[in-house]
Amino acid sequence: MADVDAPIAVGSQRRTVTRYSLRFVVLGYLAVLLAVPVGVVFYRSFRHGLGPVWSSLTTADARSAIYVTLIVAVAAVVLNTIFGVGAALLLVRKQFPGRRLLDVLVDLPQAVSPIVAGLALVLVYGKFGFFGGWLQRHGIQLIFSLPGMVMATAFVSLPLVVRAVAPVLAESGDEQEQAARTLGASGWQTFRRITLPSIRDALAYGVVLSLARSLGEYGAVTVVSGHVLGKTLTVTLFIDDRLENFDTTAAYSASALLALLAMASLLVSRRLRSRTRSVA
Amino acid sequence: MSINVRGVSKSFAQFKALDDVSVDIATGSLTALLGPSGSGKSTLLRVIAGLDTADAGTVSIEGRDATAVPPQRRDVGFVFQHYAPFKHMTVYDNIAFGLRVRKIPKAQIRERVAELLGLVHLEKFASRYPAQLSGGQRQRMALARALAVRPRVLLLDEPFGALDAQVRKELRVWLRRLHDEMAVTTVIVTHDQEEAMEVADEIVVLHDGRVKQVGAPHEVYDHPADEWVMGFLGPVTRFGDRVVRPHDLEISLSAETDAIPATVVRITRLGFQTRVDLDVGGVPAYAQLSRDAADRLDLEPGTAVLVRHLDWVGAGVREGGRVD
Numbered sequence A: 001m002a003d004v005d006a007p008i009a010v011g012s013q014r015r016t017v018t019r020y021s022l023r024f025v026v027l028g029y030l031a032v033l034l035a036v037p038v039g040v041v042f043y044r045s046f047r048h049g050l051g052p053v054w055s056s057l058t059t060a061d062a063r064s065a066i067y068v069t070l071i072v073a074v075a076a077v078v079l080n081t082i083f084g085v086g087a088a089l090l091l092v093r094k095q096f097p098g099r100r101l102l103d104v105l106v107d108l109p110q111a112v113s114p115i116v117a118g119l120a121l122v123l124v125y126g127k128f129g130f131f132g133g134w135l136q137r138h139g140i141q142l143i144f145s146l147p148g149m150v151m152a153t154a155f156v157s158l159p160l161v162v163r164a165v166a167p168v169l170a171e172s173g174d175e176q177e178q179a180a181r182t183l184g185a186s187g188w189q190t191f192r193r194i195t196l197p198s199i200r201d202a203l204a205y206g207v208v209l210s211l212a213r214s215l216g217e218y219g220a221v222t223v224v225s226g227h228v229l230g231k232t233l234t235v236t237l238f239i240d241d242r243l244e245n246f247d248t249t250a251a252y253s254a255s256a257l258l259a260l261l262a263m264a265s266l267l268v269s270r271r272l273r274s275r276t277r278s279v280a
Numbered sequence B: 001m002s003i004n005v006r007g008v009s010k011s012f013a014q015f016k017a018l019d020d021v022s023v024d025i026a027t028g029s030l031t032a033l034l035g036p037s038g039s040g041k042s043t044l045l046r047v048i049a050g051l052d053t054a055d056a057g058t059v060s061i062e063g064r065d066a067t068a069v070p071p072q073r074r075d076v077g078f079v080f081q082h083y084a085p086f087k088h089m090t091v092y093d094n095i096a097f098g099l100r101v102r103k104i105p106k107a108q109i110r111e112r113v114a115e116l117l118g119l120v121h122l123e124k125f126a127s128r129y130p131a132q133l134s135g136g137q138r139q140r141m142a143l144a145r146a147l148a149v150r151p152r153v154l155l156l157d158e159p160f161g162a163l164d165a166q167v168r169k170e171l172r173v174w175l176r177r178l179h180d181e182m183a184v185t186t187v188i189v190t191h192d193q194e195e196a197m198e199v200a201d202e203i204v205v206l207h208d209g210r211v212k213q214v215g216a217p218h219e220v221y222d223h224p225a226d227e228w229v230m231g232f233l234g235p236v237t238r239f240g241d242r243v244v245r246p247h248d249l250e251i252s253l254s255a256e257t258d259a260i261p262a263t264v265v266r267i268t269r270l271g272f273q274t275r276v277d278l279d280v281g282g283v284p285a286y287a288q289l290s291r292d293a294a295d296r297l298d299l300e301p302g303t304a305v306l307v308r309h310l311d312w313v314g315a316g317v318r319e320g321g322r323v324d
Helices: A002-046 A050-057 A060-093 A099-111 A114-125 A132-137 A146-172 A175-182 A187-216 A219-225 A235-244 A248-279 B041-049 B091-101 B106-119 B135-147 B165-182 B193-199 B217-222 B227-233 B291-297
Strands: B003-012 B015-025 B030-034 B056-061 B076-079 B153-157 B185-190 B202-207 B210-215 B237-239 B242-244 B249-252 B260-270 B273-280 B283-290 B304-309 B316-318
Touching: A002 A050, A002 A248, A050 A060, A050 A248, A060 A099, A060 A146, A060 A187, A060 A235, A060 A248, A099 A146, A114 A132, A114 A146, A114 A219, A146 A187, A146 A219, A175 A187, A175 B076, A175 B135, A187 A248, A187 B091, A219 A235, A235 A248, B003 B041, B015 B041, B015 B056, B015 B202, B015 B210, B030 B041, B030 B193, B041 B056, B041 B076, B041 B153, B041 B185, B076 B135, B091 B106, B091 B135, B106 B135, B135 B153, B135 B165, B165 B193, B185 B193, B193 B217, B193 B227, B202 B217, B202 B227, B210 B217, B210 B227, B217 B227, B227 B242, B237 B283, B249 B283, B249 B291, B260 B291, B273 B291, B273 B304, B283 B291
Parallel strands: B030 B185, B030 B202, B076 B153, B153 B185
Antiparallel strands: B003 B015, B003 B056, B202 B210, B237 B242, B242 B316, B249 B304, B260 B273, B260 B304, B273 B283
């Protein structure tokens, strides 16, 4: 009996060692990459207490940056929610020429560097751009102002709602919608009473993700913003600006604020995702 | 006539689901669209409901051309094969849906839903969600939901397909009774000939997207249009140069005028009936006898017998041909 038992014991011991060293490597990796830097940001911001943080975040420029960030993020999220649900419906429910092309285009923002997206917007809508000249003659300025920043942010977070909603739409099928139609519901009634409730959790998940993405967006916005202090600086650009001016307290405080917001939305999205899963 | 389908064709890519189909369905009748899978029966039902649009042909409901009318204005109740329950709504809300989108006063809705819950015996389940119901209950809920808006036509796509045999039989009887009480024109799609025979006043037999035959259950069973219909509707066996129903074969031991000699190959007792496999001049055939008749003959494998087709008008089909 002992003969049989011995090799198993050795094997399981070896497995335990492997398991622990694997855990150590993974946790160490995450610590070096994630936990330590984020922790240091918080440490550096709060090491002299809440006072300096508060005062550095309530200056006129900081308040403006927070305000601009919220406006841009919310506008981009609203746009992406409406367009995202529409695009998901098109992709899942309809057959039309160019459907596959749309499917690829939706993912493009994830593949293209944000800075390229920003540059492209400048080229098209900027002062010497494709439409920009025409727009300028009619008194509309998109680039170096809020509308351009909203466009850049919306572009970058475009796939998030679509990709959250589309699989749920595909899975729930269109029989419930057909049933609603035979019961006398119009297209809008069917959407509001049947389609929307069945994608609600997935949609909320996509909205939270794109909100988090929009709050933290830097690359695309930096190109189109024009860096007008107190006017077109978002929090990320404000951090950059403060760092360049050696105002590290403000930079760290704003960073901590962004990190907190990101964590909060992550928590919310985790909640929502587990709900979507349990429904599906 | 309540529903008139004229020259309807419908293709999906290369597949021709319906090929120049014309059917008339009488007001107040219960009609079964019967056919094997791929025969186009479900597509025909969906074309009637407006869920699919025909490539050619017209559909009129109660004398009004409905070909271009969207499903929500056709006044049809549709019960889906898998019931398509609104998962996020209670049974009550599911049934009330059609009334709510019509903006009917709340008190009236409450009254009508209560009435329907009683009709489908789901009074105790009003506040449950579809996921908490059994298959049969879900089916009844779907039926109540379709009936709530008092449609002129009730369309059911394989309504019993997803249920187990016992529940299926019960619901079949219940549906027939319900139809007799309400007298709403009903069309049911099924691939089960027994179900169609039991429930329907009229059967439309479909095959490869074409109408093969239309008639009362006994008509299509006793006078099938061709060999295919005969084989689809019930058991068949070859006898001489004909295809006949095995229960129309009579076996005797004494010589009779038009009987053909045969040899018993095998005897199988199946409850109340006995299947006798025969060798008729080298060609295999089989007869279905009542147990009593089989016992009286005292058959054994190898017994030489005489077989006669109980020949009454149209009781068989000449091989590959039309009704006799």
